[in-house]
Amino acid sequence: xxxxxxxxxxxxxxxxxxxxxxxxxxxxxxxxxxxxxxxxxxxxxxxxxxxxxxxxxxxxxxxxxxxxxxxxxxxxxxxxxxxxxxxxxxxxxxxxxxxxxxxxxxxxxxxxxxxxxxxxxxxxxxxxxxxxxxxxxxxxxxxxxxxxxxxxxxxxxxxxxxxxxxxxxxxxxxxxxxxxxxxxxxxxxxxxxxxxxxxxxxxxxxxxxxxxxxxxxxxxxxxxxxxxxxxxxx
Amino acid sequence: xxxxxxxxxxxxxxxxxxxxxxxxxxxxxxxxxxxxxxxxxxxxxxxxxxxxxxxxxxxxxxxxxxxxxxxxxxxxxxxxxxxxxxxxxxxxxxxxxxxxxxxxxxxxxxxxxxxxxxxxxxxxxxxxxxxxxxxxxxxxxxxxxxxxxxxxxxxxxxxxxxxxxxxxxxxxxxxxxxxxxxxxxxxxxxxxxxxxxxxxxxxxxxxxxxxxxxxxxxxxxxxxxxxxxxx
Amino acid sequence: xxxxxxxxxxxxxxxxxxxxxxxxxxxxxxxxxxxxxxxxxxxxxxxxxxxxxxxxxxxxxxxxxxxxxxxxxxxxxxxxxxxxxxxxxxxxxxxxxxxxxxxxxxxxxxxxxxxxxxxxxxxxxxxxxxxxxxxxxxxxxxxxxxxxxxxxxxxxxxxxxxxxxxxxxxxxxxxxxxxxxxxxxxxxxxxxxxxxxxxxxxxxxxxxxxxxxxxxxxxxxxxxxxxxxxxxxxxxxxxxxxxxxxxxxxxxxxxxxxxxxxxxxxxxxxxxxxxxx
Numbered sequence: 001x002x003x004x005x006x007x008x009x010x011x012x013x014x015x016x017x018x019x020x021x022x023x024x025x026x027x028x029x030x031x032x033x034x035x036x037x038x039x040x041x042x043x044x045x046x047x048x049x050x051x052x053x054x055x056x057x058x059x060x061x062x063x064x065x066x067x068x069x070x071x072x073x074x075x076x077x078x079x080x081x082x083x084x085x086x087x088x089x090x091x092x093x094x095x096x097x098x099x100x101x102x103x104x105x106x107x108x109x110x111x112x113x114x115x116x117x118x119x120x121x122x123x124x125x126x127x128x129x130x131x132x133x134x135x136x137x138x139x140x141x142x143x144x145x146x147x148x149x150x151x152x153x154x155x156x157x158x159x160x161x162x163x164x165x166x167x168x169x170x171x172x173x174x175x176x177x178x179x180x181x182x183x184x185x186x187x188x189x190x191x192x193x194x195x196x197x198x199x200x201x202x203x204x205x206x207x208x209x210x211x212x213x214x215x216x217x218x219x220x221x222x223x224x225x226x227x228x229x230x231x232x233x234x
Numbered sequence: 235x236x237x238x239x240x241x242x243x244x245x246x247x248x249x250x251x252x253x254x255x256x257x258x259x260x261x262x263x264x265x266x267x268x269x270x271x272x273x274x275x276x277x278x279x280x281x282x283x284x285x286x287x288x289x290x291x292x293x294x295x296x297x298x299x300x301x302x303x304x305x306x307x308x309x310x311x312x313x314x315x316x317x318x319x320x321x322x323x324x325x326x327x328x329x330x331x332x333x334x335x336x337x338x339x340x341x342x343x344x345x346x347x348x349x350x351x352x353x354x355x356x357x358x359x360x361x362x363x364x365x366x367x368x369x370x371x372x373x374x375x376x377x378x379x380x381x382x383x384x385x386x387x388x389x390x391x392x393x394x395x396x397x398x399x400x401x402x403x404x405x406x407x408x409x410x411x412x413x414x415x416x417x418x419x420x421x422x423x424x425x426x427x428x429x430x431x432x433x434x435x436x437x438x439x440x441x442x443x444x445x446x447x448x449x450x451x452x453x454x455x456x457x458x459x460x461x462x463x464x465x
Numbered sequence: 466x467x468x469x470x471x472x473x474x475x476x477x478x479x480x481x482x483x484x485x486x487x488x489x490x491x492x493x494x495x496x497x498x499x500x501x502x503x504x505x506x507x508x509x510x511x512x513x514x515x516x517x518x519x520x521x522x523x524x525x526x527x528x529x530x531x532x533x534x535x536x537x538x539x540x541x542x543x544x545x546x547x548x549x550x551x552x553x554x555x556x557x558x559x560x561x562x563x564x565x566x567x568x569x570x571x572x573x574x575x576x577x578x579x580x581x582x583x584x585x586x587x588x589x590x591x592x593x594x595x596x597x598x599x600x601x602x603x604x605x606x607x608x609x610x611x612x613x614x615x616x617x618x619x620x621x622x623x624x625x626x627x628x629x630x631x632x633x634x635x636x637x638x639x640x641x642x643x644x645x646x647x648x649x650x651x652x653x654x655x656x657x658x659x660x661x662x663x664x665x666x667x668x669x670x671x672x673x674x675x676x677x678x679x680x681x682x683x684x685x686x687x688x689x690x691x692x693x694x695x696x697x698x699x700x701x702x703x704x705x706x707x708x709x710x711x712x713x714x715x716x717x718x719x720x721x722x723x724x725x726x727x728x729x730x731x732x733x734x735x736x737x738x739x740x741x742x
């Protein structure tokens with residue numbers, strides 16, 4: 001087991017870097033982080049569209065969200081694979097494909113989280129802001145969203161955990177993330193599948209469990225501190 | 235853009251492949267669901283029990299499984315676990331469709347851990363007074379659960395469980411990595427043979443969506459017909 | 466905060482302002498870029514695989530790609546592709562050329578073009594010795610494993626119509642399945658089989674590669690259709706390698722007597738892109 005870690009440890013952690021593209025655990029974490037950071041603005045936009053009073057905006061967006069949530073992520077990955085180059089005219093790599101699929105998929109899920117977060121802010125906040133003369137956009141930007149996002153923080157961390165697990169599907173398009181590398185190591189070593197796949201499982205467990213504990217601690221902390229009054233003039 | 239010819243995938247040999255994959259996906263979903271529900275209920279009850287060891291075991295089960303991606307579960311159950319079995323068990327496994335069996339095992343563990351959490355939340359949502367009253371009337375713990383608490387929890391628990399069923403349906407697509415010949419596997423096979431990505435994946439997406447929409451419609455109907463009553 | 470609106474605008478630009486590339490001659494594009502992006506499997510020793518020590522991709526096709534790039538006057542960039550994704554990656558333009566153990570078949574000619582044949586091999590089946598199987602026909606009704614997305618599955622089904630085939634994402638993954646007794650046979654081209662066999666070490670006595678070919682595989686570099694300039698350049702580079710003797714040297718470097726595979730002679734020349742039938 002120690003030999004295994006010594007020989008393949010670096011490959012497992014960073015893939016071929018620097019003699020090749022970044023891979024392994026480093027790629028998993030960076031990809032997950034990038035996907036979540038890009039999915040958040042998309043989720044906010046979709047949530048706002050779903051809460052909009054204009055039917056023309058609400059219905060198509062709701063339909064898109066239902067379609068994306070009803071499709072397996074693997075399918076979304078294959079679509080990103082075929083359509084992304086056509087859409088952007090750019091030649092896209094596996095990382096970009098995976099990133100696009102994750103952003104779209106998580107954006108649709110985050111839309112619901114953000115919607116719940118926004119609807120959880122007391123109406124009094126919006127009413128007070130509007131009565132002070134702040135327009136729709138300003139109310140949203142200065143009053144509602146900052147509070148909503150703060151309350152959503154534990155959910156966002158949990159979504160990050162989910163995104164990290166989702167990056168493992170890159171295995172199927174040959175992305176050199178950590179599960180793919182573990183399988184390659186297993187094919188070379190052959191006689192220790194339990195050790196190799198056990199290590200892979202433990203790595204994910206340590207990462208995801210650790211993060212979910214952070215989310216839990218965040219939740220506790222947010223519940224303790226009273227809601228701060230939003231500052232209108234800064 | 236080349237002309238799209240959907241008849242390639244809706245007739246003939248390729249259609250047969252896709253249909254057999256679709257049926258296997260459905261079978262995997264149903265079998266996993268039937269196995270997961272009792273396991274999930276047992277785990278939920280463990281986590282709510284007064285025996286610390288049971289609570290701990292339940293927590294370990296749920297946290298251990300949920301924090302590992304389904305893909306890794308599948309790889310583990312198919313490539314690692316069988317090596318630990320004795321020879322006769324292993325040969326039996328391989329002669330009887332190891333790919334599907336290991337897929338069901340991995341999916342069952344994964345789905346039941348998520349369902350357990352939803353069931354636990356549902357049970358906790360039933361006011362504690364219900365359980366206390368039942369115990370006061372002389373019912374044992376399990377009997378109180380079975381006759382008083384669980385029936386009330388059902389209404390609260392069904393919507394999240396339906397959503398887990400939707401996740402299960404979508405998760406069957408991942409079993410392609412261990413060679414399970416379900417819909418996604420067959421779609422890849424058809425795409426390789428026909429060179430027609432858009433048609434193949436278009437039809438496959440519609441197949442997945444059809445069942446997803448049925449499940450979602452079921453959830454909406456349930457919410458409409460059995461709204462959660464304020465107590 | 467003004468910086469937020471600037472961020473939003475920059476963000477929007479990131480998503481919108483990517484202009485589609487003008488449709489120009491691919492060879493000119495490559496020369497302009499200064500690099501030839503070569504799609505390789507990196508899981509198929511010795512065609513292309515990852516050297517665990519240096520963590521770089523090396524192999525016969527890797528060397529061929531590098532030589533072709535050198536002759537065109539650019540550098541070669543290697544990109545790992547999955548077997549099932551080879552042709553889409555080429556068609557989408559994510560790679561310029563494929564050196565991914567790609568068999569030249571008539572069906573594939575409809576969607577991509579091929580360079581001169583760079584390797585000729587047969588597809589064979591590796592079985593466990595204790596299964597008592599001596600010909601592929603005896604696999605009827607039994608289970609075989611192979612890699613997804615290649616010609617292996619159609620070929621074995623044609624050879625043995627009642628065989629049960631299970632495919633995996635990579636060939637090494639399928640080999641693991643064979644070793645775990647999950648199947649009776651493992652189908653792949655003979656080079657990969659010989660390589661896998663030689664790596665088994667003491668376990669070699671448990672396996673045998675059936676001598677019968679279930680098909681002949683003519684391997685070539687894959688190119689996009691309707692790019693005559695690039696094809697001419699690649700074919701020209703390959704012909705130069707052949708006449709200078711470098712091609713033969715590469716063959717013996719990866720397949721010759723000093724390697725695990727121990728081919729004593731090279732049974733083909735790099736001079737044609739015609740299919741036999």
